[in-house]
Amino acid sequence: MEKKKLRGYSLIIAALGALVVAGIIVSFTLGRFPISPGQLMSALGEKVFGMAKSDALTDQMRAILFNVRLPRIFLACMVGCCLSAAGASYQGVFQNPMAAPDILGASSGAAAGAALAILLELGSKMVMVFAFGASLITIALVMFVSNAARGNKVLRIILAGIMVSSLCNAATSFIKLVADPNNILPEITYWMMGSLAKTKTADVLFALVPMAIGIVPLMLLRWRINLLTLSDSEARTMGVNVTFVRVAVIICATLITAASVSVSGLIGWVGLVVPHLARRLVGNNYRHLLPASMLGGALFLLIVDNVSRNLLVTEIPIGILTSVIGAPFFIWLITRKKDAI
Amino acid sequence: MSVVVENLSFSYGKRRVLDGVSFEAREGEMLCVLGPNGVGKSTLFNCILGLAPAESGEIRVDGEAVGNIGVRELARRIAFVPQSHAPTFNYSVFDMVLMGTTAHVGGISAPGAEQMLLAENALERVGISHLRERGYMQISGGERQLTLIARALAQQSGVIIMDEPTANLDYGNQLRVLMRVKELVREGMTVIQSTHNPDHAFLFADRVLALIDGRVAADGPPAEAVTESLIESLYGVRVKLTRGDDGAIHCHPILN
Numbered sequence: 001m002e003k004k005k006l007r008g009y010s011l012i013i014a015a016l017g018a019l020v021v022a023g024i025i026v027s028f029t030l031g032r033f034p035i036s037p038g039q040l041m042s043a044l045g046e047k048v049f050g051m052a053k054s055d056a057l058t059d060q061m062r063a064i065l066f067n068v069r070l071p072r073i074f075l076a077c078m079v080g081c082c083l084s085a086a087g088a089s090y091q092g093v094f095q096n097p098m099a100a101p102d103i104l105g106a107s108s109g110a111a112a113g114a115a116l117a118i119l120l121e122l123g124s125k126m127v128m129v130f131a132f133g134a135s136l137i138t139i140a141l142v143m144f145v146s147n148a149a150r151g152n153k154v155l156r157i158i159l160a161g162i163m164v165s166s167l168c169n170a171a172t173s174f175i176k177l178v179a180d181p182n183n184i185l186p187e188i189t190y191w192m193m194g195s196l197a198k199t200k201t202a203d204v205l206f207a208l209v210p211m212a213i214g215i216v217p218l219m220l221l222r223w224r225i226n227l228l229t230l231s232d233s234e235a236r237t238m239g240v241n242v243t244f245v246r247v248a249v250i251i252c253a254t255l256i257t258a259a260s261v262s263v264s265g266l267i268g269w270v271g272l273v274v275p276h277l278a279r280r281l282v283g284n285n286y287r288h289l290l291p292a293s294m295l296g297g298a299l300f301l302l303i304v305d306n307v308s309r310n311l312l313v314t315e316i317p318i319g320i321l322t323s324v325i326g327a328p329f330f331i332w333l334i335t336r337k338k339d340a341i
Numbered sequence: 342m343s344v345v346v347e348n349l350s351f352s353y354g355k356r357r358v359l360d361g362v363s364f365e366a367r368e369g370e371m372l373c374v375l376g377p378n379g380v381g382k383s384t385l386f387n388c389i390l391g392l393a394p395a396e397s398g399e400i401r402v403d404g405e406a407v408g409n410i411g412v413r414e415l416a417r418r419i420a421f422v423p424q425s426h427a428p429t430f431n432y433s434v435f436d437m438v439l440m441g442t443t444a445h446v447g448g449i450s451a452p453g454a455e456q457m458l459l460a461e462n463a464l465e466r467v468g469i470s471h472l473r474e475r476g477y478m479q480i481s482g483g484e485r486q487l488t489l490i491a492r493a494l495a496q497q498s499g500v501i502i503m504d505e506p507t508a509n510l511d512y513g514n515q516l517r518v519l520m521r522v523k524e525l526v527r528e529g530m531t532v533i534q535s536t537h538n539p540d541h542a543f544l545f546a547d548r549v550l551a552l553i554d555g556r557v558a559a560d561g562p563p564a565e566a567v568t569e570s571l572i573e574s575l576y577g578v579r580v581k582l583t584r585g586d587d588g589a590i591h592c593h594p595i596l597n
Contacts, residue, residue, distance in 0.1 A: 005474070095429045223451035227440055229429050237390050238496060239416030239444025284430040287451055 009288040012281055016295035020077065023302045027073045030306050033064050040065070072199040075207070076305040077298035079196070079264045080274070082211050082256035084297025087271025088278065088290055089218055089253040092225040093246045094154050101257040101271035103158065104250070105165030109138025110261040112168040115175040115188045124198070127191070128206055128262045135258035138164055143250075153232070157250075194265035194319025196305055207259045214256035215294075221245055222286040229284075267301070267319045269326025274300050276333055342403045342418060342499025342531055343368050344389060349398035351384055358384045360555040361398070366533050366548070368499070371526045373546035374535045375567070377576055380552045382535040386502050389533070391415050402500065416444035420493035422503040425485040425510075431478040434488050438463055441495035456495075463494035467521050483514025490521065501525070503534035507541065519545050539572055539580070539592040551575060564590060 028040050035043075042054035043065050083101050090099040102108065113134025117127040146153075146160035172188075179185040224245050227235040232242045260267075274297040275289070281296075282288035301318070304325060308318045344366040351359040358381040366372040374382050387393040389400055391407050400407040402418050410418070420441070432440075441463070442456035452460075464470045467487045472480055477488060486506055493501045506522065507515040515538075523545050526532050536542060542549050542563045549566045551559040553574060559566040572580045572592065579595040 092430075097429060220449040224443065226432070226436070227443060230440075231423065231426070233387070233390070233392050234421065234423055236392060236412060237416055237419070237421035238441060238492075239413040241412050279430075283436075284432050285436045 009282045013288060013291050013295065016292060016299060020295055020299050023299055024073055027302055027306055028065060028069055030310055031069060035061055035065065071201045071204045072196050073302065075196055075199045075204050075263060076302045078207060078211055079260040079267065080270055080297035080301025081294040082260045083267065083271040084274040084293040085215060085218055085290060086253040086257045088275035088293040089225060089249050091275060092286060093228050093249045094158060095229055104142050104161035104254065105138045105168060106135045106254050106257040107261050107266050108165035108168035110135035110258060111192055111266060112171045114191050115172045118188050118191060119175050119179050119184055131262035132258050135261060138168055139254045191265045193317035194267040195317045196264055197315050203263045207263045210255050210259040214252040217248060217252045219290065221249060222290045225249060225286045265319060267322050269322045270297055270301055273326045273330050344500055344531065344533065345401045347399045349388060349400060350396045351388055351393065352396055358555050362557055364550050364557060364560050366531050368531050369526060369529045370547045371523065371532045371545055372548045372550060373542040374533065374550045374552065375542060375575060376552035381555045382552065383504060386504055390419060390421055390502060413444050416496060418498050419500040419502060420496040420498040422489045422493050422501060422506055424505055424508050425482050425489065427478060431476040434475050434477055435460060435473045437477050437488050438491045438495050441492035444496060460495045463491040466494055467491045483510050483518060486510060486518050487521065500531045503532065505535050539567055542567060543590045
């Protein structure tokens with residue numbers, strides 16, 4: 001019976017994986033510039049299998065496929081995957097089903113860093129670096145403050161997160177105040193809405209390393225996250241080094257959040273909604289929950305990004321869309337009769 | 342596996358909670374700890390479980406000092422059954438029990454087929470195999486307590502420490518849970534549990550340890566250690582102890 005259930009969960013995860021692959025293929029053909037599935041296949045044949053250049057393709061098509069759509073599709077999947085993994089992990093280690101990737105201020109820190117770099121007109125590469133750096137500094141500050149504070153460990157980390165992100169928001173507001181309202185301010189505002197519109201291959205490569213460094217330990221520690229959702233004394237008496245696992249999970253989840261936010265801007269709701277959807281699909285055991293969240297997040301953000309770039313003539317920032325889709329979806333999720341959160 | 346506590350003291354700030362506590366729980370014995378709320382029962386357990394460092398004195402499990410045993414090794418020797426609680430997430434009963442096997446798998450690996458079998462067996466031993474697929478939040482308080490006991494069994498330790506395992510349970514569930522625990526003790530498990538009910542001590546304990554103001558007030562077999570005057574000094578109520586037709590001692594409160 002138990003084996004049957006496990007196989008069922010593995011099937012769901014495999015199905016999600018297949019959907020992500022199918023989603024990626026379909027996404028290549030979507031866009032303002034029409035490229036047919038046949039043309040996509042010949043392009044793949046050229047690029048992957050070294051086949052002769054096909055007459056059906058123009059150089060412009062190749063450029064659009066490999067320099068515009070490819071990085072954007074991959075980044076959508078990576079960011080969706082990481083935000084969902086971070087959300088699910090935070091929910092576990094903070095024993096709080098409402099925890100999201102920005103709970104500790106990683107996003108607020110990144111926003112302040114990005115705003116500063118935009119204000120100083122350092123260029124898009126430095127915006128990314130500043131956002132990533134500021135995000136990590138913010139979390140380091142949160143950990144420092146929470147260590148100095150007294151009382152319940154989980155509570156004081158969350159409180160420190162709220163305070164430090166509030167400081168960051170103040171800094172961002174100040175930067176917006178002094179920014180040139182004609183060109184700098186709109187750019188900051190646009191960055192904060194979250195978008196994958198200007199994705200370049202370099203962005204994908206920038207985010208890839210910290211994401212990989214963060215995801216691997218989370219996958220390895222995922223069984224132990226289950227024990228951290230119980231009380232600390234229970235987890236410890238079952239042989240888990242609670243402090244070590246919790247700090248390791250927080251660092252990894254923060255790393256992938258910072259990497260995501262620095263390349264995509266603020267994309268809300270993904271990290272909250274997708275893990276909850278995954279909980280409905282495969283249960284609360286992180287052994288299945290974490291992979292299901294990651295694949296579900298990749299699929300979700302890929303679909304939303306397709307809507308973002310195809311729905312209207314001008315692109316809709318993806319952060320707006322995830323909120324528009326995420327909030328009602330979450331309400332539906334928590335008001336469904338079948339079992340409680 | 343035995344637990345030996347020698348001259349244990351512990352303070353929260355300036356308040357001394359445990360003061361020179363010594364006792365021994367022998368292998369295959371059920372030790373009941375009696376004492377009013379706030380007397381330091383939980384602190385005593387935390388010290389034995391390695392959750393709070395002893396201020397002075399020594400605790401030995403299976404002959405080795407608790408302070409010298411690593412987290413994982415200690416978990417293989419002592420399991421903890423908390424009061425039944427509502428966790429943040431609704432795990433299946435099986436997953437809950439499987440978590441108990443964590444101390445037996447290496448640093449980053451998850452329980453495999455062998456551990457799943459251990460969890461199955463533990464569920465069977467406490468008689469709740471039929472609940473395996475149910476959500477922990479959807480079962481009754483008594484069933485939750487049995488799940489936590491099964492989890493402790495899956496941990497394969499020689500000692501189980503239970504913090505008021507029958508608190509919040511109805512009368513029938515209290516007895517059913519304690520009877521299961523008694524069976525485990527007969528099979529060689531060492532159990533240390535706290536209770537507020539003197540009758541439970543008379544019915545199930547091999548030894549009773551009574552704590553007053555952080556000191557040992559009585560230590561011995563229940564029929565010898567637990568007296569009317571002890572209960573009065575523990576709880577501030579007068580009682581009468583009578584021996585029933587079955588030879589068991591019962592505790593009756595005197596109401597006026």
